[in-house]
Amino acid sequence: MAQLDTQKIISTIANSKKTTPVKVYLKGKLSELHFPKSVHAFIGKHTGTVIGDWAEIKPILKKAKLDDYYVETAGRNTGVPLLDIKAANARIEPGAIIRDQVLIGDNAVIMMGAIINIGAEIGAGTMIDMGAVLGGRAIVGKHCH
Template identity: 50%
Template sequence: MRTEEIIRLIKESKKRTPTKAYIAGDLSGLHEEGVTFIGGADFGILLGDRADVERMLTENAGKIRSVHLETAARNSAVPMAELTKYEARIEPGAVIRDMVDIGKAAVIMMGAVINIGAVIGERTMIDMNAVVGGRAQIGADCHIGAGAVVAGVIE
């Protein structure tokens, strides 16, 4: 991904505050554009942007007995990666942004951070608490040691 594309994406994308709301009450007929409802008649989970979820909760306040909100990020321009698309070992606690290339049989250890546009080669290990910056490129068969920082360039 080219620098200009990443900059444009970050600048122009709608900033989102991804939120989960666990709700209990009379949930029949709940619907809000942009909010996904998963559940039944008396308990469910709402998934969506914080503003949309809060609007839905406010509009249905009389039907809802209890709510617990969890927010994953605040005004985020770039979502997190969908980890199942990689043919790699990715340990819990790794932080990987969307639009990252991770080669086959790579190993990403817990606490590793990989930013947008980065490329990780096949069979490479990104060890615990290592940081791979935006657009940084790591070749195949490398080991980026624990705590290392490989700066990327997004200007």
């Protein structure tokens, strides 16, 4: 398992753009709404969903004539996104919180409620149990529980 560079992790935390990621469900006349390319907009005639940074979405919603909208907020002024786990060769249960720049070994198991911070490394075949918290740069070897 490749060790992550400490200085890169520190730089990521210090210099990353802080965002407030949101998902907004919209209802009303949506044909006049125009979002920047950085916002993922899935707009129908009368309903839609937009996903992006609240700082970019909020001004558009303030000007819009909508019947209703609902905002789900995933974080506030966050500088480190969550890890994209789709390609992980591991079992990761819903409710696990895993930040970006985490290494997860093959066939590891991450249980619900586990919290894994940036820079942590989890060995192959290891189980991180419910409620476990791994701080930044924590290293857990292979076949541990």
